[in-house]
Amino acid sequence: MRILTTPMCEPILKWAGIDEYQVNKNPDEEEADVAIVLSETNTRMKSIKIKLNTFSQIQESVHMLQNAFGIENSSNFSERDSNGENSKNNYLNNFNLKNSPREVDSKWLDNDYRTKARKLNGKIKVTVYSNFLKDIVKDMGYSIVNDKPDFIIYPDYLESALEKKLTGDKLIKVPSHGNVSLNPVKRAHFRYNLLEKKLCMKP
Structure with missing residues (x-):
């Protein structure tokens, strides 16, 4: 399968564990089986649209791609506390993603x-x-x-x-x-x- 993405979305593919893909700021300039793009981006080809504005959207986008491509989730994103929320420690660890250390301490x-x-x-x-x-x-x-x-x-x-x-x-x-x-x-x-x-x- 040929996967295409944009520079803005590329880190999410890496964190999800997707290794083989092409990058182009203008996806419709190339041919691919699927494009992974921001939610506001329209493409002629089949696409998976993701949102990356909030920390939770970043988490959800990684999950979405892992599920879409059958990649084992190795970052414990699904662990929740009794209120249905990520516990403090798990939430912090959510950004110790595959192929990328946590780079902010917000x-x-x-x-x-x-x-x-x-x-x-x-x-x-x-x-x-x-x-x-x-x-x-x-x-x-x-x-x-x-x-x-x-x-x-x-x-x-x-x-x-x-x-x-x-x-x-x-x-x-x-x-x-x-x-x-x-x-x-x-x-x-x-x-x-x-x-x-x-x-x-x-x-």
């Missing part, structure tokens, strides 16, 4: 921290422009609203359009896929940290 990989932070973050109202940012904002527990937000979050590719209409420190720009690390875990780590620093309650 507070958001600690379920105790996540639980406390999400409760506090629910008090902060935000308007979000873009689906990939909504995934992260929801995971962090912020309240998404259409009117009277405390902050407005948008991807860098909308900067010129939005800043003509909106001004002030309520605007928070977040780098889109082309302007961050190709490593999904590092990418998520950067965006979570950026949002956490910027999204604080106004005095």
Whole structure:
């Protein structure tokens, strides 16, 4: 089977234990049996679409590929605590994946921290422009609203359009896929940290 993927998705194939594949930023330029691409990418060929915006989506994408290609799961992703969540230690170990050591030490990989932070973050109202940012904002527990937000979050590719209409420190720009690390875990780590620093309650 010939597998094709994009540079943004390639680390997930490695972590899932897939060794043979081709990489092309524009999958439809080549012929393959299946393409593994980001969820927003359309291809003419059969494709497996994955999301890599949040830490949990990264986990799920690795699982999805392992299941799709019959690869034994060696990272203990399926272990859960009594609440159905990954325990703190298991969650941290989820990023000690095959072929890649854990490369970040994010507070958001600690379920105790996540639980406390999400409760506090629910008090902060935000308007979000873009689906990939909504995934992260929801995971962090912020309240998404259409009117009277405390902050407005948008991807860098909308900067010129939005800043003509909106001004002030309520605007928070977040780098889109082309302007961050190709490593999904590092990418998520950067965006979570950026949002956490910027999204604080106004005095």
